Amino acid sequence: MTCAACGTIAEDGSTFCEHCGALLGAPAPAPVVVAAVPEPPEVPVCRACGGTIADDGYCESCGEKAVSERDHWSELPSALVGGVCDRGRRKSRNEDAMALALSGPTAVLVVCDGVSNVPDSDIASLTAARAARDVLVTGPAGSTVGAWSALLVTAAAAADQAIADAVGDTSARVEPPSCTFVAAVVDGPTVVAGWLGDSRVYWLPDEGDAHQVSVDDSAATEMIARGVPRATAEASREGHAITRWLGPDAETVVPGTGTTRAQGPGWVLACSDGLWNYCSAAADVADLVHRTVAQVGTAPDVVAAELVRWANEQGGHDNITAALARVAAPVDTVHTDETVPVDPVPPAS
Amino acid sequence: MADFRTEVFQNEFLSDGATDVHAIVTVTSSGAGSAVSSSGGVAEIVIIDTSGSMSGPNIDAAKYAAQVAVDQIADGTWFSIIGGSHVANRAFPYPNAPVAIVQMEPGAREEAKRAISYMRPSGGTAMSTWLRLADAIFAEVPQVAQKHAILLTDGRNESEPRAELSSAIYDVTGHFQCDARGVGSSWEVAELREIATALLGTVDLIRNPADIAADFKALVNESMSKGVADAELRVWAPQGAQVLFVRRVAPTVEDLTARRTEVNALTGAYPTGAWGDESRDYHVAVRVASKPVGSEQLAARVQIAVGGEVQASGLVKARWSDDSSLTARINPEVAHYTGQTELASVIQEGLAAKASGDEATATVKLGRAVQLAAETGNEEATSRLRRVVEIDDEEQGTVRLKRNTDKLDEMALDTASTKTTRVRR
Numbered sequence: 001m002t003c004a005a006c007g008t009i010a011e012d013g014s015t016f017c018e019h020c021g022a023l024l025g026a027p028a029p030a031p032v033v034v035a036a037v038p039e040p041p042e043v044p045v046c047r048a049c050g051g052t053i054a055d056d057g058y059c060e061s062c063g064e065k066a067v068s069e070r071d072h073w074s075e076l077p078s079a080l081v082g083g084v085c086d087r088g089r090r091k092s093r094n095e096d097a098m099a100l101a102l103s104g105p106t107a108v109l110v111v112c113d114g115v116s117n118v119p120d121s122d123i124a125s126l127t128a129a130r131a132a133r134d135v136l137v138t139g140p141a142g143s144t145v146g147a148w149s150a151l152l153v154t155a156a157a158a159a160d161q162a163i164a165d166a167v168g169d170t171s172a173r174v175e176p177p178s179c180t181f182v183a184a185v186v187d188g189p190t191v192v193a194g195w196l197g198d199s200r201v202y203w204l205p206d207e208g209d210a211h212q213v214s215v216d217d218s219a220a221t222e223m224i225a226r227g228v229p230r231a232t233a234e235a236s237r238e239g240h241a242i243t244r245w246l247g248p249d250a251e252t253v254v255p256g257t258g259t260t261r262a263q264g265p266g267w268v269l270a271c272s273d274g275l276w277n278y279c280s281a282a283a284d285v286a287d288l289v290h291r292t293v294a295q296v297g298t299a300p301d302v303v304a305a306e307l308v309r310w311a312n313e314q315g316g317h318d319n320i321t322a323a324l325a326r327v328a329a330p331v332d333t334v335h336t337d338e339t340v341p342v343d344p345v346p347p348a349s
Numbered sequence: 350m351a352d353f354r355t356e357v358f359q360n361e362f363l364s365d366g367a368t369d370v371h372a373i374v375t376v377t378s379s380g381a382g383s384a385v386s387s388s389g390g391v392a393e394i395v396i397i398d399t400s401g402s403m404s405g406p407n408i409d410a411a412k413y414a415a416q417v418a419v420d421q422i423a424d425g426t427w428f429s430i431i432g433g434s435h436v437a438n439r440a441f442p443y444p445n446a447p448v449a450i451v452q453m454e455p456g457a458r459e460e461a462k463r464a465i466s467y468m469r470p471s472g473g474t475a476m477s478t479w480l481r482l483a484d485a486i487f488a489e490v491p492q493v494a495q496k497h498a499i500l501l502t503d504g505r506n507e508s509e510p511r512a513e514l515s516s517a518i519y520d521v522t523g524h525f526q527c528d529a530r531g532v533g534s535s536w537e538v539a540e541l542r543e544i545a546t547a548l549l550g551t552v553d554l555i556r557n558p559a560d561i562a563a564d565f566k567a568l569v570n571e572s573m574s575k576g577v578a579d580a581e582l583r584v585w586a587p588q589g590a591q592v593l594f595v596r597r598v599a600p601t602v603e604d605l606t607a608r609r610t611e612v613n614a615l616t617g618a619y620p621t622g623a624w625g626d627e628s629r630d631y632h633v634a635v636r637v638a639s640k641p642v643g644s645e646q647l648a649a650r651v652q653i654a655v656g657g658e659v660q661a662s663g664l665v666k667a668r669w670s671d672d673s674s675l676t677a678r679i680n681p682e683v684a685h686y687t688g689q690t691e692l693a694s695v696i697q698e699g700l701a702a703k704a705s706g707d708e709a710t711a712t713v714k715l716g717r718a719v720q721l722a723a724e725t726g727n728e729e730a731t732s733r734l735r736r737v738v739e740i741d742d743e744e745q746g747t748v749r750l751k752r753n754t755d756k757l758d759e760m761a762l763d764t765a766s767t768k769t770t771r772v773r774r
Contacts, residue, residue: 056662058664059587062588063586063588089642089643315641315643
């Protein structure tokens with residue numbers, strides 16, 4: 001179980017929290033803070049220069065094309081949880097999606113990446129991300145890693161159902177809409193991730209070694225397993241083919257899950273390949289995030305915006321999503337800081 | 350009020366690092382109504398050359414044409430008749446009349462035609478005085494929105510320095526529009542072109558004095574049909590961008606770039622004069638800062654405004670791409686009018702070189718003109734060029750200057766040089 005006051009995981013049977021001394025098991029009326037997608041302002045403002053957007057859809061001073069809310073938005077459900085979802089530069093629409101929340105002390109990050117150029121995959125990804133988030137904020141039956149993993153499986157199933165409900169009958173379609181799925185719950189020092197596809201969760205501690213919590217369901221992963229160097233595999237055309245996903249033509253929608261326990265403060269990053277294509281290895285991602293924080297401060301939406309801007313600067317070839325949750329210091333734990341596979345074990349595919 | 354529409358023709362795709370955006374914007378007005386019914390009404394002044402050189406068939410034809418014009422001027426229209434020599438004289442209302450301009454009605458029409466019949470040729474030619482008198486007369490009716498003059502001459506502006514004429518043109522620009530006509534071969538194309546260009550009118554050659562009347566009739570009718578007194582073309586370009594040029598390219602080529610007045614820091618207004626039911630094409634070129642491949646931005650808003658109100662807006666876009674099948678495409682409208690603009694300037698330069706005895710330059714320029722006229726399908730230009738040069742190879746632009754060309758043919762080529770053909774769609 002988790003202390004409702006400070007988020008520390010307490011041993012079953014304890015009455016008081018060892019960390020903060022609060023009464024355990026007290027009904028925590030934990031408010032769920034879901035980032036509302038902001039209403040567009042009455043006079044739309046240019047993202048590039050702050051000028052006014054004219055009725056023709058372009059800025060009155062710099063000529064920048066106005067971006068729709070779907071093409072670029074930011075969420076900040078709490079001071080420790082935030083993200084940015086962006087169309088990037090090359091794609092004509094944003095098929096990435098994210099849904100973030102803070103439920104009591106638990107941060108929820110969900111990122112879905114719609115399969116490129118399939119009609120309605122932008123609808124599928126956003127519907128799926130929100131459905132999964134809405135399941136995850138209800139919290140698991142117990143605060144164990146196993147309970148969170150089970151809830152991630154439920155969330156992925158709900159997301160898949162939501163896609164089916166949203167896009168309707170797809171039997172006549174050659175390519176039904178589909179998307180990747182990655183979710184991270186940050187419950188005190190415990191980070192539990194679930195995934196289908198190649199959107200990722202990284203644990204990026206302020207000190208010590210960073211690592212990827214998720215494992216890509218992609219041809220690249222299989223190539224790496226066969227001994228192909230990571231950079232070669234990820235740069236290859238076929239490497240980007242994903243082996244599992246959400247959507248009407250998915251063979252399985254049971255996510256792979258993994259967990260890690262933080263030994264100190266750091267960042268949990270959930271992102272789409274629009275970001276990690278330019279920065280894949282966990283150590284490089286950690287460097288990037290730490291550099292960014294040093295520049296722009298610790299507000300997670302601001303850090304995410306800067307990561308998106310950086311990815312656009314690298315070319316912005318794909319849609320870009322970066323969602324961050326801050327694990328605050330100090331965390332009192334004796335556990336090791338490593339990823340351990342947890343049940344249910346995903347079926348090999 | 351007329352309905353305005355815009356249509357934009359461009360290739361919005363730019364290659365990586367490219368900065369220049371070109372577009373042809375077609376502006377079309379419909380339901381313009383007539384000038385007489387428009388608010389503010391219309392004023393018309395006919396200026397006839399009465400210098401000594403007009404003696405003979407010219408003055409008789411000009412007087413007859415002025416009378417025909419008076420017949421065409423609708424009742425209610427403010428009008429006046431000027432006879433011009435080295436000084437300008439008001440022929441009607443009579444010089445001793447208390448007012449300089451009156452509204453047309455049957456009695457005034459008969460009296461004006463009688464006044465025209467009394468006009469006698471004598472003296473020299475100083476067109477600055479003609480324009481200044483017309484300006485002073487128009488100033489008597491400040492409430493009139495649309496002011497139009499027709500100027501007819503047969504000779505050079507020989508009684509004053511050229512600068513005098515230029516200075517008068519500068520002073521009256523924006524006050525009224527003026528169509529300029531030359532009869533015979535003794536007038537100077539450049540002089541009348543300067544007047545017509547500044548005063549948003551046309552210049553043309555009338556070979557035969559007998560044709561003046563038909564031309565005047567058409568000009569007055571056209572003026573009467575312009576229901577929109579004054580419209581301006583507005584060009585917005587983004588912060589930091591540079592408007593390279595703004596040209597009208599149809600029905601005739603006219604560079605408007607230097608005519609810009611500021612609407613606001615990012616928007617310039619260019620005069621277009623009065624509009625009837627018609628369609629005109631504008632070539633706008635804007636230089637923007639290059640953006641990364643994949644970026645899109647607006648490079649220009651091209652708008653038509655009447656009385657300060659924007660009636661229609663066309664969007665010129667820029668999208669950077671690394672797909673050369675998109676960026677290498679040349680928009681046919683832009684290519685067509687770029688060619689036609691060059692055609693106008695090489696004809697004028699070629700004729701100027703020929704006049705100054707530089708036959709080598711004239712041959713090259715007129716050869717290029719033949720080539721461009723063929724490329725852009727301007728058959729009228731080709732047939733006018735044929736009267737001045739022998740064409741050896743149209744495609745290569747190889748020509749020989751004709752000996753003993755008719756001066757009228759050269760002048761016809763010169764005055765018509767800015768007339769464009771439209772793109773075949």
